[in-house]
Amino acid sequence: MTTPDSEAFETELDAYRDRVSKPLLRLFRAYGVGEWRWLALGLTTSVLTYGALLVTPIVLGTTIDAVFTRESGYALPLVPDAWLPTGQTEQFRLSAIIIGVALLGGAILQWIRGVAINFFAHGVMFAIRVTAYEKMQRLDMTFFDNKETGEIMSILNNDAGNLEIFFDNVLGDSVRIGVIVVGVMAALLYTNWQLALVTLGAVPLLVVFTWWFVRVIEPRYTRHRETIGDLNTRIENGLSGIELVKTTASEDFENGRVRSVSRDVFDANMDVLKLSYFYRPGMELITGAALLATFIIGGIWVFSGPPLFFTGDLSIGDFVVFMLLTQRLTGPMAQLSSIVDWYENARASGKRICGLMDVPVRIENASNPLALDDVDGQIEYDDVTFAYESGETVLDGVTFDVEAGETVALVGPTGAGKSTVAKLLLRLYDVTDGAVRVDGHDVRDVDLAGLREGIGYVSQDTFLFDGTVAENIRYGRFDATDEEARGAASAAEAHGFIENLPDGYETRVGERGVKLSGGQRQRIALARAILRDPEIILLDEATASVDTETEYLIQRSLDRLTADRTTLAIAHRLSTIKDADTILVVEGGEIVERGSHDELLAEDGLYAKLWGVQAGELDELADEFVERAAGSAAESRR
Template sequence: MGDEEVFETELDAYRDRAEKPLWRLFKQYGRGEQRWLVIGLVTSVFTYAALLVTPIVLGTTIDAVFTQESAYALPLVPEPWLPDDRTDQFWLSTGIISAALLGGAVLQWIRGVSINFFAHGVMYAIRVDTYEKMQRLDMTFFDNKETGEVMSILNNDTGNLEVFFDNALGDAVRVGVIVLGVTAALLYTNTQLALVTLGAVPLLVGFTWWFVRVIEPRYTRQRSVIGDLNTRIENGLSGIELVKTASTEEYENERVRSVSRDVFDAEMDVLKLSYFYRPGMELVTGTALLATFIIGGLWVFSGPPLFFSGTLSVGDFVVFMLLTQRLTGPMAQLSSIVDWYENARASGKRICGLMDVPVRIENAPNPVSLEDIDGQIEYDDVTFGYEGEETVLDGVDFAVEAGETVALVGSTGAGKSTVAKLLLRLYDVNEGAVRVDGHDVRDVDVSDLRESIGYVSQDTFLFDGTVGENIRYGRFDAGDEAVREAAKAAEAHEFIQDLSKGYETRVGERGVKLSGGQRQRIALARVILRDPAIILLDEATASVDTETEYLIQRSLDRLTADRTTVAIAHRLSTIRDADTVLVLEDGRIVERGNHAELLAVNGLYANLWGVQAGEIDDLPEEFVERASRGDVSGQ
C-alpha cells in the first residue's frame, strides 16, 4: 500500500495467535452436524469402492471368458456361486458392473447431499456466531477495524470454510479410499508391477509437503488484501456523495486500482505456485502410468523385462492400466485438496481471531436490573481515554437529578460526545464511575441500561426499509397507531403522508432518499415510541435549517418534558433553558451554572454566546481561534 503506515490491530494480533483453526472450528461447530458428515463419509467409502469394481471384473472376464488364460474368479465372491458356462460368466460380469455403476450413482447423490448439509450447516452456524460476536464487541474494536475487513470475514472467509468442508473433506475421503483400494488391488494382482506404479507415492508426498510450507504465507496475505479491497470499496460507496461533489472520482479510482493491484499480486503469487504444483503432481502420476504401461506391455508380449519374473496375463495388464488411471486422477487431486485446505486455514485463523477478541462491555456476574427508573445521573470523577490515545476526559464530575436537563457545551474535541458514550456504556471509564439511579453502569444489565436511554445523534442512521420499520426499530411489537402517534409527536407525520407510499415508503440505504431534517424527525419518532426515562441529545439539530430546527426543537421540548436530559449543544440558543450548563475544555469542566449565571461570569460560555448571538465585535484572539476551530460542535 505504498508509504501508508502499517500497524497491527487487535484482530490481527489474535488472528496470528490462533492455533489449529480448522480443527477448533470443526470441534465447535461440526459436532452438531456430524450425523450428516458420518453419512457422507460412509457413502463416500462405498461410492469410490464401487469405482474399483469395473476394472477388476473386466480383467477377470478378459482372462477367463475371452482369452481363457485363467479360471473365472472374483475377489470376495465364493467359488461355488460362480457359473461354469462362459456365456453365464459374461452376463454375470455385465450385471455386476451395471449394479456397481447404478449403485455408485445413487451413493454419489447421497454423499453429495449429506456432505453439503454438513458443510452449509457449519458455515451457517459460524457466520451467525461471528456476527453475534461482532455485535457484542465494544466500540474500541470498530474504531480500529474497518467495516470491509469485518465483512470479508463474515462473507468470504466463511465461504472458504464451506468450500473446504464440502469439497476437500469429500475429496480427501475419495483419494484415501481409491489409493488404499487401488494399492491393495494392485498388490493382489501383481506385486512386482505394483511397486512400479506405487513408486510415485513417496515423490507425491514430499512434493505436497513442500507445497504446504511455501503456500501458507501467500494465502494469509491474500485474505488480508481482499479485506483491504472490501474496505476500500465499502468506503467509496458509502461516501459516493462526497466523492461526486468533491470531483474526486479519479482519486478514488486510483485508490481502488492500487489495492486491486495488491490483490492481483497476492492472488498471482498463489496461482503461480499452484500452477507449478498441479502440473508437477500430474507429471509424476503420469510418469507412473507410462512406466506401468511400458513395463507391463513388454511383459505381456515378450516376457518379464529387466529383473522382473513370472507371468502377466492380458487381463491383469488391463486391470493394472485401468486401476492406475483410477489412481492418477485422485493423486493429482491432492493439489486441489491442499489448495482448499490452505485457503480455509487462512480464513479459519481470521475467524478464530475475531472469536478471540475479548468482549469488554458485558454484564457483571449478577447484574442489577433497571425497572421503573427515576433517571438520576452521576459522573463521579470520571477519567477516560480511547485506546492508544491521550486522556479525553479528566476528572469530570457532575450530577443530574431526575427530570432535570443538563447541557454540555465547548469547542471541538472538548469531550462532550465522549460523556454521552460513557453513559450508554459504549466504552467503560478508566477511573471513577458513571451511575444511574445510584447504580454504577458497569453493574447494571447492559440491555436494561440502553433501553432506558433514548439517544438522538447529529448523524442519524436509517436502515434500508420502510419509514414505519425505521420508526418501529427497537419496539418491533408496536402497532401502526402507536407509530403514527410517535411520528406526530416528532413533527414527522405530515411529510411522511406526502411520501409516495406513506409509512410503507422505502427510505433507501442509510435513508438517502430523505433529507437530513426528515431523517432526524424519524429518529426522534423512534425514540418517542420507545418512551425512555433518559434522553441523550448529541447535537440533534446541528445539520438542519432554521425552519426544520424549529420543528425538531418543538418535538424535543415535548420529548424531554419531565425526563432526565443530557443535551450536547451546537446552537447555544437551544439550551438556554437547561437547568445546568457544563462548559468543557480539554476534557475538563471549566464552568458550570445556568444560562444567566454563566453570562454573568463573563467567561468562556459568555464569549461563545456572544459569537453566536453576534453581540461581540472585538473578541480576544484566543476566542476567535477557538470559534474558528469549530462551531462548538463536539467530539
C-alpha cells in the same frame, strides 16, 4: 485475556489472528461436531461410492482372462468359488450384472453423498457466520473505531464462504482420494505385487512435493485474504461517500485508490496461482510418469516375458486391470493440488474468523446484573476519567449530577469530550477511573440491555436502515402498533412530510436513509426515541446539521420529548440549551465552568465568549427567517 501490544500489530484483530493455531480443527470441533450425523452419512457413502468404482476394472480383467482368453479360471476377490458359475455364458452374464449394479449403485450413493456432505458443510457455514456476527455485535466501540467495515464484511462473507467450500469439497474429496488410493494399491498388490511397486513408486515423490508446496503457499494465501479485505473496505468507503466524491470531483482519485488496492489483490492472487499452476502440472507429471512406466514394463512383460529382475507371468487381463486402476489412481493423486489449495485458503480464512472470535468482549453484563425495572432518571458522574488504549486521555476527573427530570447541557469546543460523556452513560465504552451511576447504581453493575432500553439516544449522525419509514420508527420497539408509530411521528413533527411521501409510512428510505433529507431523517430518529418512551434522554447535537426552519420544528418535538424526563443534552448551538437547569462547559476533557445560562454569562468566561459569537450569527438567521416567513405569507395572500 491480555491485549497484545498495539505497536506490534496493525489492529487488535490482526494480533489475535496471528496467535491462532490449527484454526480448521478448532472450527470443526466447535461447529462440525454438532452436524456429525450428516458428516458420517456423507463419509460412509463416499467410501461405498468410490469403492464401487474399483469393481469395474477388477471384474473386467477377470472376465478377459477367464471368458475371452481363457488364461485363468473365473474368480472374483472376496467371493467364494462355489458361488460362481462354470459356463462361459453365465460367467459373462454375471460380470455384466455386477458391473451394471456397481454403476447404478455408485450413482445413487454419489447423490446421497452429495446431499449429506452439503448439509454438513452449509450447516457449519451457517453456524460460523451467525456466531461470528453475534460476536461482532457484542464487541465494544473501541474495536470498530480501529477496524474498517469492509474488513468485517470480508470475514463474515468471503471467509465463511471459503470454509463452506473446504468442508464441502475437501472432506468429501479427501475421503474419495483415500478410498481410491488404498483400494487401488490393495488391488494392484493383489494382482501383481512386483508391477505394483513400479506404479506406487511415485507416491513418496508426491508426498515430498506436496509437503514443499504447503510450506511455500501458506503465507501467500494469508496475504491474499488480507488484500481482499482491503479491497472490500475501499469499495465500501467509496460507495458510502459517493456524494462527497461527486461534489468534490474526486472520481479519478477514488478510482486510483481502488485501482491500487485491486492491483494488490491481483498481485497476491497471481502469487498464489503461479505456484498453484506449478504444483498441479508437477503432480500430473509424476503420476503420468508412473502410468507410463507401468505401461512400458507391463507391455514388455505381456509380449516377451518378465523384464529385468521381475519374475512370473502377467496375463492380458491383469495388464488391463493394471492400466485401468493406474489410470484411476492418476486423477485423484493429481487432484491433491486442488485439495491443498482449498485447505490453505480455508486455513487463512479460519485464522481470520478465529481471530475475530478471540477478541475479548470488554463491555458485557456483570455476573449477577441488576435489573432497572423502574428508572427514575437520576444520573451521577463521579470523578470520571476515560482514556483510549493508546493512552490518549479524553476525560479527566469529570463530576456532575443530574436529578430526575432535570435538563443538563454540555457545551464546549469540538473534541472537548462531550460526546464521550454520553457514550459512557450508554456503556458504549467503560470508564477508565471513577464511576457513572443511574439511580445510584454503577452502570457496570446493571443489566446492559435494560440500561440502554431506559435511555433514548438521538445523535447528530442519524442512521436509518434500508427499509420502510414505519420500520425505522419502530426500530427498538418492534411490537409497536401503527397507531403508536403514527403518534410518535406526529409528536416528532414528522407525520406531515411522511404522509406526502410516495407510499407514506411504507416508503422505503434507501440505504442509510439516502432518499430523505437530513431534517427528515432527524425527525424520524426523534420519532423512534419518542416511541420508546424512555425516562432518560441523550441528545448529542441533535439539531446541529439542519437548517433554521427544520431546527425550529425539531426543537418543538424535543421540548415535548424532554418534558418531565431527565435530559443530558450536548449542544453546539447554545440557543437550544439556554433554558437548561445546568450548563456544563467542557474543555480539554475537564469541566471548566458550570451554572445556568445567566450565571455563565455573568462569569464572562468561555461560555460567554461562545455565546457572544453565536448570538451575532443567531440575530442574522432570525432576521432571515422573519423575512422568509413574511414573503411566504404575502405569496399565500396573493
